[in-house]
Amino acid sequence: MDEFDDAGARDLLRPLDGEPRRPSTVEIEGLLRAGRRRVRRRRLLAGGGLAASTAMVLVAVPVTFAAVRDGEPAVPGPDPGSVAQPGPAPGSPTSADRPGTAPKPPPAPTRCTPHRLALPSGATESQVLDGDPSGRYLVGVARNGRTARTWVLRWDRGVPTVLEPPTADPGRLLVNSQGVVAGDGVAVRDGKAVEVSWVYRDGRYLHLTGSDGSHLGEVMDLNERGDVLGGVRTFAYQGEPAGAKGGPPENPEGGAGTPGGPSASPGGGRSEGQPDVPGSDPVVWRPGAERNPTRLAGDGTGTPYATGIDDDGTVVGGIGRPGTDRPARTTVWAPDGTTSDLPPPPRHAATSGNLSIRGGWVLGWSVAPPGGEQKVVPTRWDLRTGKAAPLTGLAWVAAVNRHGWVAGFVRNAAGVETPAVLAGKRPLALPLPAGAVPGTEGPSAVSLSDDGRVVGGLVSVAPADAVTAAVRWTCE
Numbered sequence: 308m309d310e311f312d313d314a315g316a317r318d319l320l321r322p323l324d325g326e327p328r329r330p331s332t333v334e335i336e337g338l339l340r341a342g343r344r345r346v347r348r349r350r351l352l353a354g355g356g357l358a359a360s361t362a363m364v365l366v367a368v369p370v371t372f373a374a375v376r377d378g379e380p381a382v383p384g385p386d387p388g389s390v391a392q393p394g395p396a397p398g399s400p401t402s403a404d405r406p407g408t409a410p411k412p413p414p415a416p417t418r419c420t421p422h423r424l425a426l427p428s429g430a431t432e433s434q435v436l437d438g439d440p441s442g443r444y445l446v447g448v449a450r451n452g453r454t455a456r457t458w459v460l461r462w463d464r465g466v467p468t469v470l471e472p473p474t475a476d477p478g479r480l481l482v483n484s485q486g487v488v489a490g491d492g493v494a495v496r497d498g499k500a501v502e503v504s505w506v507y508r509d510g511r512y513l514h515l516t517g518s519d520g521s522h523l524g525e526v527m528d529l530n531e532r533g534d535v536l537g538g539v540r541t542f543a544y545q546g547e548p549a550g551a552k553g554g555p556p557e558n559p560e561g562g563a564g565t566p567g568g569p570s571a572s573p574g575g576g577r578s579e580g581q582p583d584v585p586g587s588d589p590v591v592w593r594p595g596a597e598r599n600p601t602r603l604a605g606d607g608t609g610t611p612y613a614t615g616i617d618d619d620g621t622v623v624g625g626i627g628r629p630g631t632d633r634p635a636r637t638t639v640w641a642p643d644g645t646t647s648d649l650p651p652p653p654r655h656a657a658t659s660g661n662l663s664i665r666g667g668w669v670l671g672w673s674v675a676p677p678g679g680e681q682k683v684v685p686t687r688w689d690l691r692t693g694k695a696a697p698l699t700g701l702a703w704v705a706a707v708n709r710h711g712w713v714a715g716f717v718r719n720a721a722g723v724e725t726p727a728v729l730a731g732k733r734p735l736a737l738p739l740p741a742g743a744v745p746g747t748e749g750p751s752a753v754s755l756s757d758d759g760r761v762v763g764g765l766v767s768v769a770p771a772d773a774v775t776a777a778v779r780w781t782c783e
Contacts, residue, residue: 409691410666412710415730416759416782421740421766424777425467427458433777435763436477438754440531440665440708441484442761445754446470447777448477461488465779473512474503481529489515489529491537496522504537506597513597520598523590528616528663532593536616537600539588589613589624606646613640615664621690623649623662623669637662637671639690649688652695658683666709666757667691687711700734701727705753712759714752726752726764726778737780739766746772752780 426433430449438445445462459470459477463486474492481489488507493500504515504526515535517523528536587610590600605611605626613624620642628636637649637657651657651673660683662671669688675697684697685704689711698704702724704715712730719725723745727734737752746767754763762780767773 419782442756
């Protein structure tokens with residue numbers, strides 16, 4: 308971990324604070340507002356800013372953890388004051404994890420119990436960013452709202468440990484069932500702020516770079532084999548970090564104003580007149596090849612970007628076609644590198660956007676036919692059949708499990724959002740823990756285990772979504 312001058316880093320990173328400039332996108336503003344709020348919360352929750360987070364990489368201090376009032380009973384786990392160590396590695400993915408076969412789903416959950424996750428002493432707000440398919444691990448961030456101190460956390464069956472990654476501003480955190488964690492963030496190299504990707508494996512932090520040692524930008528996804536999907540791009544001062552995993556598309560400054568239009572990009576801002584597309588020029592870092600990534604090729608018709616990777620190596624993303632009036636194509640890269648398109652549901656139109664994949668199920672977005680209030684709708688594809696279906700019961704989606712069950716939130720007529728999972732025809736709204744309050748731009752489920760028994764997410768615990776709390780739901 309490199310040390311650098313705190314005041315200098317704050318000055319260097321100060322241009323990154325605040326909202327990016329972009330025109331109004333009225334026709335989809337209701338849907339995208341929640342996604343943008345989640346982007347801001349991912350950076351440092353409620354208003355801490357990038358500069359405040361630099362202290363995280365400068366000093367390591369002993370940490371104690373405070374139990375929460377409605378937390379789960381203590382579960383034996385690692386020493387809370389130590390850096391986390393990966394758990395035992397499971398076997399290789401089975402045929403049930405591959406797109407060719409559909410595993411028989413367990414009974415869908417019918418009720419869930421919320422548990423506020425334990426936090427370091429002094430933390431006042433928190434958020435889960437990802438969870439692994441087994442339900443054992445969750446990863447996220449916590450922050451002290453008064454001092455702006457930030458912690459990066461991994462919970463093992465609800466028991467937290469502090470991670471000490473080599474970057475500030477954890478834009479993304481990802482975890483798999485082995486306890487491997489991948490992330491990205493800001494570091495200072497030679498007096499310049501650069502975005503650095505890393506993976507924590509076997510007790511070590513490893514930088515994810517090109518073969519020449521150059522930093523390649525951001526991570527997008529992590530599968531059970533330990534493959535990390537990333538994108539080659541430069542950190543954009545005028546832009547905004549990519550949307551939350553599974554988030555909807557956003558229109559960058561100067562964009563076309565419609566999803567998938569000429570300048571639309573899946574979740575980014577703009578830098579120097581060009582769309583800041585997350586996962587552009589995608590690469591895959593395999594275990595042991597952290598300095599020798601495999602680059603995914605496009606088909607020659609546009610710029611490829613990728614946002615999700617399955618356990619068998621299948622990658623999902625799109626082919627952007629800047630400078631034309633044609634929308635980005637939703638694209639699948641098979642393990643052999645061949646590409647194919649994912650058509651939208653009947654009467655819907657394709658759009659760019661972050662996609663996730665698990666067990667042959669793809670979760671993303673499409674443009675609904677004219678006439679309704681909600682123009683961009685959550686959409687799920689089954690690679691085994693090629694069928695696509697809009698998920699109109701959910702207002703926002705974040706993750707899909709190997710049975711096609713989805714985590715996200717529902718929204719009522721008053722605009723109140725409630726974390727929810729969809730494991731059947733109708734979403735199951737998740738109960739709020741004690742101390743939570745209704746939210747309109749905060750609450751969501753962001754991870755869902757393969758058996759549907761563990762859900763990770765966040766709820767609002769202060770009016771106007773000013774403070775959020777990390778939650779683990781156990782379901783039956």
